[in-house]
Amino acid sequence: MSIFERPGTRTWLIGLIGVIVVAALILVILAISSGSEPAADQKVDALANSNNECVVCHRKTTPGIVEQYGHSTMAGAEVECEDCHQVAVDYPGAEEHEGVYILASPTTAMCEDCHxxxxxxxxxxxxxxxxxxxxxxxxxxxxxxxxxxxxxxxxxxxxxxxxxxxxxxxxxxxxxxxxxxxxxxxxxxxxxxxxxxxxCHLRHEFSLEQVRKPETCNACHIGPDHPQFEIYTESPHGIAYATGGDDWGWDTEPGMLTVQDFPAPTCATCHISGFGGTATTHDVGERLTWYLFAPVSERRPAWQDNQVRMQTVCGECHNEVWLEDFYADGDALVEKVNAWVLESREIIKPLQDNGLITDDPFDEPIDFVFFELWHHWGRTAKFGAWMQGPDYTQWHGAYEMLSDLAELREMVDGKLEAAGLEP
Ligand code: HEC
Ligand code: HEC
Ligand code: HEC
Ligand code: HEC
Ligand code: HEC
Ligand code: HEC
Ligand code: HEC
Ligand code: HEC
Structure with a gap:
């Protein structure tokens, strides 16, 4: 008879195993519950138990889309795939799909129903x-x-x-x-x-964090003709974002943002978000005073109201007198760049008057110099000043303009001389 067969030991052993099993179970339950507790920055998957037909099938065909959408605020608010995709049979662009009609690419008319x-x-x-x-x-x-x-x-x-x-x-x-x-x-x-x-609202997450970050605008606002992203990166605001942005309040409800969420602004803070007394807007022109993208900048029709809206944003972190000075200096820079662009037009005029330049666009080197002078360098100088990128105002802006003005003068004189005219 082994000790396992002895009745007393057996009861004792079963008791011990029972205790171990119960303890292990408790540990497992504790581990699971602490593991499944969503971290503060991680949203739950609202579609985890969904039996919506689109969701069930697309979890197999395009799992990425279902995964992303499941973590969105909209899925949490019970907005369904059909709300954006499903349309009537005669809707422009409708495609037949699994017994219903859908838009492969939902339009803003869909969003408009709710927004x-x-x-x-x-x-x-x-x-x-x-x-x-x-x-x-x-x-x-x-x-x-x-x-x-x-x-x-x-x-x-x-x-x-x-x-x-x-x-x-x-x-x-x-x-x-x-x-x-x-x-x-x-x-x-x-x-x-x-x-x-x-x-901007990359599908299918429609995340506030993603859309508020400057990299979103970087998709388009970049390059020699509108380097807003590069300028932002070298500005004190961009430096604050790059060095401390991990801790900012990216998911705070729109309209509720304060300097506690954002100690420095991103592109969205200045141009779109509700901040301070300025309301959220999807009209990105609403806070601008100049048409900076133009060769020779002019004032916008509602520029004074626009200025108040922008300065109310800045005013959360900068004082009023300082801002007035900053705007006056910015205006003076715009006038100076305008003067240089007007000068370039004067320089090229004798060629136009004497038919020494073709009407065809971009068919001779002088067309490119004349164009880049304002389109690349003039605009960059202006953007650099307004968004705090000194290297862009200076070496990628004003300096290139001076260089192109000199080149333009020489090109024009050369062409006049070749035609037997006085330079
Ligand atoms: C039985 C499976 C199934 C169901 C149900 C289903 N889909 Fe699909 N869906 C597919 C497959 C398969 C594709 C093609 C994927 C591919 O081309 O790789 C597709 C493609 C799509 C596309 C892209 C169409 C295009 O032309 O690019 C959209 C949008 C779409 N489905 C939305 C929906 C919506 C909304 C529903 C619910 C009304 C739905 N689907 C229901 C399987 C399904
Ligand atoms: C809030 C609106 C909205 C909701 C809700 C939505 N979608 Fe979309 N979906 C879009 C938009 C916008 C596009 C992008 C079309 C484009 O880029 O041209 C898209 C594209 C797609 C595509 C084509 C993607 C590709 O790259 O070929 C599929 C498939 C799709 N959605 C499936 C789904 C499914 C499945 C659901 C539900 C789990 C869903 N969508 C929910 C707005 C939505
Ligand atoms: C059927 C109604 C409906 C449609 C259609 C719809 N939405 Fe929404 N959307 C909502 C609701 C509800 C919320 C959540 C509002 C809230 O909780 O404050 C929301 C929230 C959002 C948010 C904020 C997300 C967040 O985290 O706070 C964005 C961005 C958004 N929608 C974009 C879109 C876009 C873009 C489209 C079209 C492609 C669209 N929506 C179509 C109902 C809809
Ligand atoms: C997909 C490309 C794209 C993305 C992404 C984009 N923009 Fe733009 N943006 C443009 C284009 C194109 C224009 C020029 C429109 C015109 O005047 O013809 C523009 C113009 C603007 C203007 C000037 C508007 C005016 O009235 O002159 C502002 C300000 C602006 N964008 C801000 C932003 C911000 C902030 C973001 C990111 C949250 C952003 N944009 C994301 C393409 C984009
Ligand atoms: C990398 C993205 C991008 C590409 C590529 C691009 N643009 Fe733009 N474009 C923009 C942005 C951003 C602005 C806004 C600049 C601003 O407001 O300061 C703009 C401004 C403009 C403007 C001035 C605003 C207006 O409506 O008069 C015109 C015209 C223009 N682009 C035409 C073109 C043409 C034509 C091409 C192709 C030959 C082109 N762009 C390529 C992003 C782009
Ligand atoms: C230029 C980039 C850009 C484009 C394009 C854009 N949005 Fe937004 N959207 C934003 C930003 C940035 C926010 C966050 C605003 C904030 O910080 O409070 C936002 C927020 C939102 C919200 C939440 C607003 C709230 O007050 O709860 C909705 C809804 C929304 N967008 C819908 C749309 C719809 C619909 C379209 C197309 C018609 C669209 N957006 C196009 C940048 C964009
Ligand atoms: C500190 C606030 C601030 C930040 C951050 C900021 N901007 Fe600006 N932005 C301005 C001001 C101020 C102007 C000039 C406004 C005027 O005309 O009065 C401007 C001008 C512009 C213009 C020129 C519009 C025109 O008339 O041609 C575009 C486009 C633009 N910003 C896009 C962006 C993008 C994209 C980012 C991020 C990469 C960004 N901004 C970051 C404040 C800001
Ligand atoms: C959310 C707070 C915040 C907002 C809004 C804000 N800024 Fe700033 N700004 C800062 C911070 C932080 C610095 C860095 C200060 C330093 O150098 O220590 C700064 C620096 C600057 C500087 C450089 C100052 C220097 O001494 O070199 C300029 C210029 C500037 N901001 C202009 C603006 C303008 C114009 C606006 C509105 C269009 C604006 N800011 C909006 C926080 C903000």
């Missing part, structure tokens, strides 16, 4: 139709869209059409990946609605 205010503001901004007209030209618009375009107070201001020429020169093989990739943020859809919210 009327955002869509209205967006439609009144240069992110809407003006962005599309910038490459396609206003002739691409039908009657309704043209009326909508002309109704945007700051929308149809369009002082320079030379880039439409570049668009046509390059052709669709190039522009599909170039102008269009950025400017389709305002492309009209088949149903007559305008724009692509998903250019």
């Amino acid at each position: 009327q205010a955002e869509v209205d503001q967006y439609n009144a901004s240069r992110h809407a139709i003006p962005s599309y007209v910038a490459y396609a030209g206003a002739q691409a618009l039908d009657e309704n869209l043209l009326a909508m375009y002309q109704n945007i107070p700051e929308g149809s201001y369009n002082p320079d059409r030379s880039r439409n020429e570049i668009y046509h020169l390059e052709g669709p093989e190039i522009t599909r990946f170039a102008c269009e990739a950025c400017h389709n943020i305002g492309k009209p859809a088949e149903d007559g609605s305008v724009g692509q919210c998903q250019k």
Whole structure:
């Protein structure tokens, strides 16, 4: 008889095993419950137990989409795949899909059902139709869209059409990946609605953190002609973001942001978010005083109101007198750059007067120098000053302008001399 067969030991052993099993179970339960407790910054998957047909099947076909959408605020608020995708059989662009009709690419008309205010503001901004007209030209618009375009107070201001020429020169093989990739943020859809919210609100998470971070704007606001992202990166605001941004209040409800969430602003704080006394807006022109993108900048129609809105944002962190001075200095820089661009027009005028320059766009080197002078360097100098990027104002801006003015003078004199005219 082994000790296991002895009745007393057996009871004792069973008791011991029981205690061990119970203790182990408690430990396992504790481990599971602490592990499954969502961390503060991790949202629950609202679709985990969903038996919605789209969700069930798409968890197999496109698991990434279901995973992302499951963690969005909208899924948490019971907005379903169908709310954005499903349409009637006769809806423009409808495709048959698993017994229903869907839009492969939901339009802003879908968002508008639930987000009327955002869509209205967006439609009144240069992110809407003006962005599309910038490459396609206003002739691409039908009657309704043209009326909508002309109704945007700051929308149809369009002082320079030379880039439409570049668009046509390059052709669709190039522009599909170039102008269009950025400017389709305002492309009209088949149903007559305008724009692509998903250019900023990356599907399917629609995350506030993602859209408030400057990298989102970096998709388009970058490069020699509008280096806003590079400028921001070298500004004190950008440095604060890069060095301390991990701890900022990225998910705070819109309209409730304070300096505690954001000790320094991102692009969105200054141009879009509600901050201080300034309300959230999807009209990115609402806080701007100049048309800085123009060769020779002019004031915007509502510039004084716009200035108050922007300065109210700055005013959360900077004092009023200091801001007034900063704006006065910024205005003076704009006037100076304007003067240089006007000077470049004077320099090239004798060639135009004497028919020594072709009417065709971008067919001789002088066209490029004349264009880059304002389009790259003049604008960069202005953006650098307003958004605190001294290297852009100086070496990528003003200095390049001076260099191009000298080159332009020499090119013009050369052409005049060659034609037997007085330089
Ligand atoms: C039985 C499975 C199934 C169901 C149910 C289903 N889908 Fe799909 N869906 C698919 C498959 C498969 C594809 C094609 C994927 C591919 O091309 O890789 C697809 C593609 C799509 C596309 C992309 C279409 C395109 O042209 O690019 C969308 C949008 C879509 N589904 C939305 C939905 C919505 C919304 C529902 C619910 C109304 C739904 N699906 C229901 C299987 C399903
Ligand atoms: C809030 C609106 C919204 C909701 C809700 C939504 N989608 Fe989408 N979906 C979009 C947008 C916008 C696009 C982007 C189209 C584009 O980029 O052209 C898209 C694209 C897609 C595509 C095509 C992606 C590709 O790259 O080919 C699929 C498939 C899709 N959605 C499936 C789903 C499924 C499944 C659900 C539900 C789990 C869902 N969507 C919920 C707005 C939504
Ligand atoms: C059926 C209604 C509905 C549709 C359609 C819809 N939304 Fe929403 N959306 C909501 C609701 C509800 C919320 C949550 C509001 C809240 O909790 O404050 C929301 C929240 C959001 C948020 C904020 C997310 C956050 O974390 O706070 C964004 C961004 C958003 N929607 C974008 C879109 C876009 C872009 C579209 C179109 C492609 C769209 N929505 C279509 C109902 C909708
Ligand atoms: C990397 C993204 C990007 C690409 C590529 C791009 N643009 Fe732009 N474009 C922008 C941004 C951003 C602005 C706004 C600059 C500002 O307001 O300071 C702009 C401004 C403009 C403007 C001035 C605003 C207006 O409506 O008059 C025109 C015109 C224009 N772009 C046309 C074009 C054309 C044509 C092409 C292709 C040859 C092109 N762009 C390529 C992003 C881009
Ligand atoms: C997909 C490309 C794209 C993205 C992403 C984008 N923009 Fe733009 N943005 C443009 C284009 C194109 C224009 C020029 C519109 C025009 O004047 O024709 C523009 C113009 C602007 C303007 C000037 C508007 C005016 O009235 O002159 C501001 C300000 C702006 N964007 C801010 C932002 C901010 C902030 C973000 C990020 C949250 C952002 N943009 C993201 C493409 C983009
Ligand atoms: C230029 C980038 C950009 C584009 C394009 C854009 N949004 Fe937004 N959106 C933002 C930013 C940034 C926020 C966060 C605002 C904040 O910080 O409070 C936001 C917030 C929102 C919210 C939450 C607002 C609230 O007060 O709860 C909704 C809803 C929304 N966007 C809908 C849309 C819709 C619909 C479209 C297309 C018509 C769109 N957005 C296009 C940048 C963009
Ligand atoms: C500290 C606030 C602040 C931040 C941060 C900021 N901007 Fe600006 N931005 C301004 C001011 C101020 C102006 C000039 C306004 C005026 O005309 O009065 C401006 C001008 C612009 C313009 C020029 C519009 C035109 O008239 O051509 C664009 C585009 C723009 N910002 C985009 C961005 C982007 C993208 C980012 C982030 C990479 C950014 N901004 C970061 C304050 C800011
Ligand atoms: C949320 C707070 C916040 C907002 C809003 C804000 N700033 Fe700032 N700003 C800062 C911080 C922090 C610094 C870095 C100060 C330092 O150098 O120590 C700074 C620095 C600056 C500087 C450089 C100052 C210097 O001494 O070099 C300028 C210029 C500036 N901001 C302009 C603006 C303008 C214009 C606006 C509004 C369009 C604005 N800021 C909005 C927080 C903010």
